[in-house]
Amino acid sequence: MNIALAPDGAALAWTEQGRGEPLLLIAGQATAMDGWGPTAEALAEHFRVIRFDHRGIGRSSDGAADRYTTRSLAADAAAVLTAAGAESAHVYGHSMGGRIAQWLAIDHPQRVRALVLAATSGGKLAGAEPSRDAMEALVSGDADRLAPLFFDPVWAAAHPDAVRVFFNSRASAWAKSRHFRASREHDAWSRLASVQSPTLILHGAEDPLTPLENAVRMHGHIRRSTLVRVPGAGHGLHLDRPETIQWIRQFITARAAL
Template sequence: MNFAEAADGTELAWASKGEGEPMLLIAGQATSMDGWGPTAELLSRSYRVIRFDHRGIGRSGKGDAERYTTRLLAEDAAVVLKAAGADSAHVYGHSMGGRIGQWLAIDHPQKVRTLILAATSGGIWPDAGAQPKKAALEALVSGDMSRLEELFFDAEWVRAHPEATHTFFNSRASAWAKARHFRASREHDAWSSLNAIQAPTLILHGTRDALTPLPNALLLREHIRGSVLVRVPGAGHGLHLDHPETVDWIRQFIARKAS
């Protein structure tokens, strides 16, 4: 385990595994680096995978309350890259991690080789079809794993991967930090800046995602020039874990863009 020092002095825990081009994994709201589980393992066979705990989560310090915005959390991600000795990396963000990844690509374009956005959005959109279902938001706020499982994962995958499921939903975080993560994610608004993203961008989105409905992915594709959208049939919000075929699609996307 390693630690990087953020701008306000907060210690950010990070780890890396594998060899090859760096790939930074940015976890979702109130989720630790360990939540990437089998996906990190698969990716580490092709890349040097760098993971970290957001401030307030896992082994990282909680830091200043005012720094809990997706844009400032992107500055934390940049600090981790520097600490890992990576001038640039492929950046893979899930959910709130995708929101953070957007700002990293906007504010630090030289650091992002390619951008992979899974189950995320550019912010709240006025069209009701793009907004989370009420029941899904209530389940998210409840933190009840039994209610959340069906929103994120295929039931068969959960039965086959009980440890990965438990780890994903049980990151060490205080109520204070969880509330600030929730607010940071909900207040994210990058729509007017997404056209500044220069990195080749792959958008992965499940067709049955109730937390971030599919119209968000369609809007991202419209706003990010040259981006590629892959709809994942039947997938929910946790497609980055329970649909391992997405790892192959990511490898293929990066290989094409590098050639």
Template sequence: MPDYAIADDGVRLAVEERGSGVPVLLIAGQATGMRGWGPFADALAEDFRVIRFDHRGIDDSEEGDPARYSTRLFADDAVAVLDAAGVAAAHVVGHSMGGRVAQWLAAEHPSRVRRLVLIATSANDRVAPRRDPTAVADLLSGDRSRMTPLFFDDDWAQANASTVDAFFTRTASRPALRGHFAASRDHDAVEALGRIRAETLVVHGTRDPLAPVEHARQLAAGIAGARLDERDAGHGLHLDTPEVVEAVRAFLLPPAQRG
């Protein structure tokens, strides 16, 4: 597989993969680099061919025009990544804004998605209850001490400093960061949820300050047959809650291979 995929508008997207078997495409959150998947990607690579990429404007991917950024554009980028990998269809796992991107991917490119996992995400920002403005301000502050509690439990963060650092560290211009924020803020796939045909698992933390758990409940209700898995966790539960990666792994594996 090439180190880069080429988006429809010519933007080069940095791609990495590891493992073998059925492909799993990981779609990262807002302004988050692919290396932020850390041990989650490592664990899945024991059973799957894991493909991850940097969103346009982040780390090793080209920026393009940030004024055009949207979750639908990012979904088209994900298709370009699959094409470059020679993958007709993959399991798709999206975290936060990546879950919003994954919604469009599954709704508008259904043949490309085998099973769908949506972690700590929602169909739009207008779902009641609205997220806490203080949490949004902390997220946008760039202050690691303010951002970390939104995602991770304190004890876990202190014991896993390198994973936390990899999650938050990325290179991006201010226009790209603004474009990512606007893309996530303006996302609205409520009407598209009914078009998702992939078997879907929705995983969410009941203490998520950036996406109240009611968002996950409404998201799961809008996707036919979706399973909802609620955990006592925050926004970064895919990293700080070991049971989450095991639940995702079990959902994606054929029944005969589940431990």
């Protein structure tokens, strides 16, 4: 395990595996780097995979309370890249991690080679917000209530360890509440047109936490973007849809050839 220092001095735990071009994984709200599980393992067969614990999560320290915004968390991600000796990397963000990745591409365009955004949004979007039941499940933090919103039940039954690790990140109530607020207050709609990186948007057609219209709208804002709608997928398609790994490889390879 390695440590990167955030701009305010917070200690950010990070690790790496595999060889090849660097690929930074940015986890979702209150989710530790271990939650990438089998996806990180599969991607490490083709890339140098770098992942980290957000401030307040897992093995990272809390840091300053005013640094819990998606834009500040993007500065944390940039600090991890610096500590890893990666001037630039492909960046894959899931859910709140996708919100953070947007700011990384906006504020540090030279550091993002290709951008992958999964199950995420540019901010609040009227008519395309989670249902009341989905929000109540999210706020509860109850894994039994959340799992059906994220994962195909057949996949979840076959991968109980991955599901358990994903939903059991070590974090205080203080940190979880700040992550929740950071994600809910994210608003990058007016800046997405400035994203220069070729962008792959992956989104489940049945995502109850971030309805598909969010991805459609992002696709309209990000000029060099490709949108892939995944039929039947929910919010956790970065884990339960292994075919997305091949799509990411193909996207990055195609863009590298340009």
